[in-house]
Amino acid sequence: MFATQGATEYLDEAVTQAAHMLQTAHLAEQDDAGDALIAAALLHDVGHFTGTISGDQLMTGIDNRHSDAGADWLAQWFSSEVTEPVRMHVAAKRYMCATEPGYADRLSPASVYTLSLQGGPMRGDELAAFESSPHAQAACRLRRWDDAAKNPDAAAPTFEHFRPLLARLVRG
Numbered sequence: 001m002f003a004t005q006g007a008t009e010y011l012d013e014a015v016t017q018a019a020h021m022l023q024t025a026h027l028a029e030q031d032d033a034g035d036a037l038i039a040a041a042l043l044h045d046v047g048h049f050t051g052t053i054s055g056d057q058l059m060t061g062i063d064n065r066h067s068d069a070g071a072d073w074l075a076q077w078f079s080s081e082v083t084e085p086v087r088m089h090v091a092a093k094r095y096m097c098a099t100e101p102g103y104a105d106r107l108s109p110a111s112v113y114t115l116s117l118q119g120g121p122m123r124g125d126e127l128a129a130f131e132s133s134p135h136a137q138a139a140c141r142l143r144r145w146d147d148a149a150k151n152p153d154a155a156a157p158t159f160e161h162f163r164p165l166l167a168r169l170v171r172g
């Protein structure tokens with residue numbers, strides 16, 4: 001995926017999907033996230049490729065629910081410490097748009113566009129429901145790396161760098 005579809009798909013950002021996910025994992029590593037959260041960062045957008053609706057369709061106005069598609073796919077091999085921050089990374093954007101002044105202003109244009117498809121900023125009971133998840137904080141950390149990982153000039157390791165980490169986390 002990193003070498004094929006991910007290396008060519010841009011979804012209206014300045015970096016390919018593969019570069020974006022590698023940069024997200026790199027930021028997680030630099031921020032001393034644990035192995036599970038680094039893996040979640042690396043794989044957070046795989047749902048653009050595994051779901052029944054593609055990432056390209058998301059950019060034409062159909063919510064591809066890539067966070068759920070990705071988390072469900074990853075659950076074949078990984079624990080909830082990996083899958084749930086992935087599942088909640090879109091919710092984390094909606095949460096921080098509602099709770100953090102200035103956050104929405106820093107989103108990329110593509111991310112602002114998809115926000116409208118994904119339900120907009122959270123309201124009412126959604127906020128408390130998000131906060132009550134044991135993975136809420138991890139999801140917000142992942143989201144910040146995600147938002148920052150769209151730099152065409154940023155260096156990041158290759159997928160091979162992360163392979164041993166993934167191998168350690170795969171359930172036997």
Ligand code: FE
Pocket residue numbers: 020044045146
């Ligand atoms: Fe992302």
